[in-house]
Amino acid sequence: MVVASSEMATVEAHFRELRSRKRLYTWGSVFGLAVALIASLWFANETNSGKFIDRLPHIFDFFGDMVPRDWVEPFRALLDLPSPYDDGSLKFNYPDGRVYFTESIYVPEYFYKMLETLNIAILATLIGFTFGIALCFLAAKNVTTSRWLRFCVRRFMEFLRAFPEIVIAGFFLAIFSLGPIAAIIAVSIHTIGALGKMYFEVVENADMKPDEGLRASGANWFERVRFGIVPQVMPNFISYGLLRFEINVRASTIIGAVGGGGIGEVLRLSISRGHEAKTIAIIALLFCTIVTVDQFSAWLRAKLVGQQAFDFGRG
């Protein structure tokens, strides 16, 4: 018994040592994180143009700037109806932005701009979807046997993802001058890279039995991909594409704000010029659109792939 208890003591001691080491690591990393956080906050506060404490009372200044003349004004701005306060300035010239289809039928400016932003997002997603699919099969281990080709395609997709959208947008804005084309290109390039990566991961997880069957019956590479892999992965592809579409709507709004056209641009202009009613109208429209897009996409994804649709974060 004496021997056994001394062995037990060794085990105990070892357990205690392990436990204390684990605790040390835990507290060490918590401490490190806390130090990094405090240092970061201090740095952010130091380099900010206003100090946190000083500016805290002003935090809702944004809303203070957004009180319209009366509460019908935002609706007039949204629908481009003439304002009773119209003094010829840019602030109340709502009807000037109308986009006429015929003599009497028009689309209000902000709806048109929202449509532009949505179109940027849809087109970019479509381009990304097409090229992403084309590239993903070449990058997947189970479909493409050439290691060299796979390597090249994967590095190429990483290259597309590596650039922040704003750099690409800035580059193309210089070439095409201000407008939505630069935004389309920037968002598309990023989407190709992001979707391509997700897609080839999906393809690599596909069941290879249909492929085997097709191979046994003498199908060529294209037929194997078309009839063996695509039917399995298509729901996932579309689901990821929709997820990406949600992100792209936001991205094209932001790129719009820095010169890429669409609703983002009018939002930035109206905020910087202090047009309250217009700002409220745009923000409301943007909010509703994003909620609608998200809900629609979530519904469609749930229909396509079920609960699996919600197991992943944004791409």
Next chain:
Amino acid sequence: MADLLTTSPAPSSSIALSSVDVESFKQRHREVFQPPLLKRYGLLITFILCVVYSLYCWWFFAIGKTLEQANWHIAGSYLADWVSYEARPDVEFEGGYFEITYPRFSPLGDNPKPEWIKTRVSTVTIKDEQSKTATSVAEPQAGISFMAPKKPAQKPTTEPVLNFMAPASSATQDSGSDNSAETIRPPVARQEEKITEVVLTVGDATIKVEGDRVEVAYQGDSLVANIQREQAVIPATSLPAWAVQKRPGEKIKMSFGWAGRAEIQNDEVKINKRFFGWENFWFDTNSKLWPLSGGDRIAAIFGGERLEPTRSNLSLAWEDFLYNPSWQHYDVWLKLLQTIVMAFVGTLFATFVAFPLAFFAARNITPNRFLNHTLKRLFDYFRSVDMLIWALFFTRGFGPGPLAGISAIFLTDTGTLGKLYSEALENIDDRQREGVKSVGANTTLIQRYGVVPQVLPVFLSQSLYFWESNTRSATIIGAVGAGGIGLKLWEAMRTNQDWENVAVNPGDKMTTEMVG
């Protein structure tokens, strides 16, 4: 497919089906042989819809027109500016001699004598500075005084006399004081050493400027242009493929490929010569260390004689490097750090807030429908008000800087992470919770030991993923004023758009790439 079964001649070894069998086979597998219309043509319809939509977008965004009007040459020069820089000397015609000038902040320093510009200096007779314009005045009109027209023929000389400054003095010339000697510049022809011939080498091209002629030789062709000073540029030979003159008499533009380009104007020849590399990456031309090269520079930094008596060369070098005006290393690093900090703090705070809230939002953990719903809608709200709007909101509140960026990322991500976390919590395995509950643990302990171990890896990976993704977003929202590298990057690119010749600051881009 149905046709295939009946008409294709069956190989002798395969099974031949009788027509009755075929019919019954078709009857039994109706969905295979007669699929619904949508299923049969679904792919085709989708494809056509996509094409139609693309055409619509082509029209909607006027893509064709925009592509036509695009300035593709900017793309080339932007891309080239990543790895190269340009020197831009101008050879100005001064009437008989030349002056070589450089723009301000030229990467070659204040008074460069580069090897690729060869000059011949000879003694030339120049007239007084004021008489410069007079050379174009014809002889009989000599002796004009703009200010004192009453006495035009005071000095009957053939030399032109111009007097802008002292109208009276020309009349009181006889008094002959010392002052008058200064004010009445005698129309001397000074003898001075001036540049009379310039030969520039730009890649394979040689540009020779002499007298009123500019000779350019490139790719076996040559171009000779005669200059009528401040009036016209007249090519004496036919223009080679690399030279363009839009209208007779106007400037001639020449392109020498990657090596550079040149422009012959009626009063100067502008040259852009491209060099490989980053100009003055370490030290700007104002720095005392700039004139030194390679080894000398390193030797000077580590223990050469002090260039400035008050401090060591090392500290001088450090300072000059950080505050290098053309690269702004210090500023770029600061902004880059801001971007990283924005993403880090924003995501971390969002994680801290979303973590407990997610437990209250998850249906299976907090069985309070009202609370679940309220929290989930709150998450949706934070997510749906775009990060852009949050950024604008907080930029107004805190002023431009990383605090605004942190807050914007924090709110957006609280929404996103809250949603993802609560969904992860709703998908957990209930058996572990039950187990912990059955041994008498209280509510907190149930969550701690029954739930957290299951979801922690998911939570962590999602948070880490968002940290990465937010570094990218932080760059973008920075451009609307929320701090970080975004604005700097944006300004660098935007100013260059108007000013196509200015090199993009590649440092900005490289550093951003590293973040992304």
